[in-house]
Amino acid sequence: NAGVTQTPKFQVLKTGQSMTLQCAQDMNHEYMSWYRQDPGMGLRLIHYSVGAGITDQGEVPNGYNVSRSTTEDFPLRLLSAAPSQTSVYFCASSYSEGMNTEAFFGQGTRLTVV
Amino acid sequence: AQSVSQHNHHVILSEAASLELGCNYSYGGTVNLFWYVQYPGQHLQLLLKYFSGDPLVKGIKGFEAEFIKSKFSFNLRKPSVQWSDTAEYFCAVRDNDMRFGAGTRLTVKP
Numbered sequence: 001n002a003g004v005t006q007t008p009k010f011q012v013l014k015t016g017q018s019m020t021l022q023c024a025q026d027m028n029h030e031y032m033s034w035y036r037q038d039p040g041m042g043l044r045l046i047h048y049s050v051g052a053g054i055t056d057q058g059e060v061p062n063g064y065n066v067s068r069s070t071t072e073d074f075p076l077r078l079l080s081a082a083p084s085q086t087s088v089y090f091c092a093s094s095y096s097e098g099m100n101t102e103a104f105f106g107q108g109t110r111l112t113v114v
Numbered sequence: 115a116q117s118v119s120q121h122n123h124h125v126i127l128s129e130a131a132s133l134e135l136g137c138n139y140s141y142g143g144t145v146n147l148f149w150y151v152q153y154p155g156q157h158l159q160l161l162l163k164y165f166s167g168d169p170l171v172k173g174i175k176g177f178e179a180e181f182i183k184s185k186f187s188f189n190l191r192k193p194s195v196q197w198s199d200t201a202e203y204f205c206a207v208r209d210n211d212m213r214f215g216a217g218t219r220l221t222v223k224p
Contacts, residue, residue, distance in 0.1 A: 033212065040123070042204060042216035043158075058211060059115075090157060094212070101146050101165075101208050105157040 002026055006091050006106035013081040013113045021076040021109050023091030030096040032074040033058070033103070034066065036087040043090065049074055050096055081113045116140050116207045120215035127195050128223050135190040135218050137205030146208035147188040149179055152217075153201045161203075164188060175199070197224045 007022045025032065033048035035058075045058030049068040063085060065077040074093075078085060088110050092103035121136035139145065146165050150158040162173025169181040179190045188205060200222045205215040 035214070040216060042118075042120075043214040045211055045213060048211050056211075059213075092212070101212075102148055102160045102163050103158075103206075103212055105159075107157050 004091055004093050004104050004106040006089075006109050008109060009107065011109060011111050013078070013111065015081060015083060015113060017081050018077070018079050019081065021078075021089055021091075021111075023074045023076065023106060024072050025074075025091075025093040025104070026072065027093060027104065028071060029093035029104075030071070031101075032068065032091065032093045034064070034074070034076045035090045035092065036060065036085075037090060037108075038087050046076065046089075078111075081111075083113045085111065086113045087111060115211065116145065116209045116213050118205050118207050118213050118215035120203075120205055120218050122218045123216070124219045124221070126221045126223065129197055130194050131222075133190070133192040133195050133199075133220070135203055135205075135220075137188045137190065137215060139186050139188070139205075139207040142183065142186065143209070147179075147181060148206040148208065148212075149173065149177070149188075149190050150204045150206060150214075151201045152204065158204060161190070195220070195222045197222045 004025045030051045034046040035043040044060045047066040049055045091106040094103045117140040119138045148163045149161040164181045172178045202217045204217045
C-alpha cells in the first residue's frame with residue numbers, strides 16, 4: 001500500500017514549456033485534488049475530482065488542466081509554464097463521504113519555472 | 115466555498131509553554147474540520163479531525179482541538195510544547211472540497 005505517489009519530486013521548466021505532474025493513489029479513494037503551496041499563503045486548491053470522469057475547479061485553476069480517466073490517477077497539466085507557477089505542488093486523496101474524509105498527501109513536487 | 119482564517123502567522127514559544135492556535139471558517143452547515151502538521155521538508159500529516167459528536171477532539175502527540183459551532187472556530191491546543199513540535203500547522207475545512215488556512219509557523223525554543 002503506497003498511499004499517494006507523486007512524480008517527479010523536482011522539476012525545472014523554461015517559460016512556455018509544458019509538463020504533466022503525475023499523481024496516483026492505491027486506496028480506492030473517490031476524491032482527489034491538487035494544491036499549490038506558496039510561502040504565507042498556505043495550500044490553495046487548484047482542481048479537484050469527486051470520481052472518475054468528474055473534475056472541478058478550485059481557487060486557482062488558471063493555467064492548469066486536469067483529467068480523471070481512472071479512480072487511481074489524477075494528472076495535473078501545465079500547458080505553458082509561467083514563472084508565477086513556481087511552487088510546491090501537492091496531490092491529495094480521500095473518501096468523499098463519511099467519517100474518514102481526511103486527505104492523504106503525496107510527498108510533493110517542487111517546480112521551478114525560469 | 116468555505117474559507118479558513120488562521121490568526122497567527124508565526125508563534126514562538128519556549129519548551130513547556132502552552133499553545134493555542136486559532137482557526138475560523140466562514141460559514142456553518144455540515145463540515146468536517148482538520149488540523150494538519152507539516153515538518154520541514156515533508157508533506158502534510160493529519161493531527162486530528164472533527165466529524166461529529168464531542169466537540170473536544172484529541173489527536174496525536176498530545177494535541178487537542180475544540181469545535182465551537184457558534185463561533186465557527188476550531189482552535190488547536192497543547193498544554194506543553196516540545197522542541198520537536200516546531201513545524202507549520204494548517205487548519206482545514208471540508209465541505210464540497212477541502213480548503214486550508216494560510217498556516218501558522220510554530221517555533222519552539224529549547
